[in-house]
Amino acid sequence: MPELPEVESQARDLRHLVTGRRIIDVWVGWKKTVATPSVEKFRRGLIGRRFKTIQRRGKFIIIKLAGGTGAPLALISHFRMTGHFRIAKLTDSASGKEWYRYPADRFTRVAFKLAPARAGNPPDILHFSDIRKFGRLWLIPQAKITTLPELRDLGPEPLDPSTTPTVFVQCLRRYRGMIKPILLNQSCLAGVGNIYADESFFDAGLHPTTRVEKITDQELVTLFKMIKLNLANAVQHGGSTVGEFIGMRGKPGRHRPHLRVYGRAGESCKRRRNGKPCGGTVKRIVVAQRGTHICPVCQKVRR
DNA sequence: CATTACCTGCAA
DNA sequence: TTGCAGGTAATG
Numbered sequence: 001m002p003e004l005p006e007v008e009s010q011a012r013d014l015r016h017l018v019t020g021r022r023i024i025d026v027w028v029g030w031k032k033t034v035a036t037p038s039v040e041k042f043r044r045g046l047i048g049r050r051f052k053t054i055q056r057r058g059k060f061i062i063i064k065l066a067g068g069t070g071a072p073l074a075l076i077s078h079f080r081m082t083g084h085f086r087i088a089k090l091t092d093s094a095s096g097k098e099w100y101r102y103p104a105d106r107f108t109r110v111a112f113k114l115a116p117a118r119a120g121n122p123p124d125i126l127h128f129s130d131i132r133k134f135g136r137l138w139l140i141p142q143a144k145i146t147t148l149p150e151l152r153d154l155g156p157e158p159l160d161p162s163t164t165p166t167v168f169v170q171c172l173r174r175y176r177g178m179i180k181p182i183l184l185n186q187s188c189l190a191g192v193g194n195i196y197a198d199e200s201f202f203d204a205g206l207h208p209t210t211r212v213e214k215i216t217d218q219e220l221v222t223l224f225k226m227i228k229l230n231l232a233n234a235v236q237h238g239g240s241t242v243g244e245f246i247g248m249r250g251k252p253g254r255h256r257p258h259l260r261v262y263g264r265a266g267e268s269c270k271r272r273r274n275g276k277p278c279g280g281t282v283k284r285i286v287v288a289q290r291g292t293h294i295c296p297v298c299q300k301v302r303r
Numbered sequence: 304c305a306t307t308a309c310c311t312g313c314a315a
Numbered sequence: 316t317t318g319c320a321g322g323t324a325a326t327g
Contacts, residue, residue, distance in 0.1 A: 002321045002322065003321060003322095006321075032309090059321095059322080078322085078323090079321085079322085080309095080321090080322045080323070081310090081311095081320070081321060081322055081323095082310090082311080082312095082320085082321080107311090130310095131310080131311055131312070132309080132310045132311050132312085132320090132322095133309075133310050133311075134309065134310065134322065134323080135322095150323095177304075178304095181304090184322085184323095185323090186322095186323090193321055193322070194320095194321060194322085195321060196321095239321095240321080241321095242320075242321055243312090243313090243320070243321080262321095288304090288305085289305075289306080290322095291319075291320080
């Protein structure tokens with residue numbers, strides 16, 4: 001579920017569903033999902049604390065916790081390829097031992113049992129589900145959020161007004177080589193992944209293998225605008241959902257039909273000029289070991 | 304730079 | 316059975 005719009009959608013759902021809720025138990029089914037600290041400290045740190053605020057940074061979700069003794073803590077998540085949160089009610093009467101399996105989900109790696117929202121209600125289970133087990137969770141003091149290496153080296157937020165086209169262009173000028181891998185490395189913008197990179201290159205009429213040093217400032221500004229547009233539209237639609245459901249209650253994102261190249265190999269290009277279709281066929285190539293989708297008519301290779 | 308590793312499921 | 320998947324870190 002993983003690019004900025006999908007993570008933003010999850011963060012918003014979390015905000016509505018778990019803000020203020022208290023964690024009363026934690027189950028860890030795959031130890032490596034907990035990046036830091038040890039599983040025991042992770043459980044001890046979380047139990048008894050409440051979800052206070054929920055923010056997104058790039059593809060990370062940062063949950064600040066309240067309560068407990070000692071330094072205030074933060075729970076941080078990264079979904080990588082298939083991670084996502086889901087919430088379910090623990091209405092089963094046999095809710096004792098295997099509460100984390102309710103409802104049945106083979107892919108739950110970590111589960112958080114939340115105290116009932118109101119007396120008399122059943123507890124809720126917040127599942128961190130992740131088919132491929134690449135997703136990670138961190139529990140660290142809030143004071144260390146900005147120094148966590150994974151967060152420290154992130155570029156600016158694409159949709160933040162303080163991230164101007166100039167900021168973007170000047171950052172890219174520090175690099176040389178193919179534009180796509182540079183854009184995907186998160187250091188000039190945080191949150192752009194494979195789908196929205198391909199869509200933005202298409203909209204900007206840029207071939208993803210073009211070397212940055214061969215791209216003019218003006219073209220980079222256009223690329224930046226297209227990135228913002230694609231991300232903002234996708235956020236409006238609740239993300240793109242490619243494989244699994246992404247909504248916290250199982251609702252998929254609605255942006256998929258708006259994609260113009262990603263996942264459309266072999267189909268006709270959607271671009272029209274003066275009302276006439278471009279006539280090209282979307283092609284799948286490999287750039288920096290990632291599947292890449294282009295229209296060979298709209299996006300010319302340049303050396 | 305490119306390749307490999309981390310994992311599992313699914314479609315061809 | 317092979318290749319592919321929304322990501323990133325580690326290693327030549």
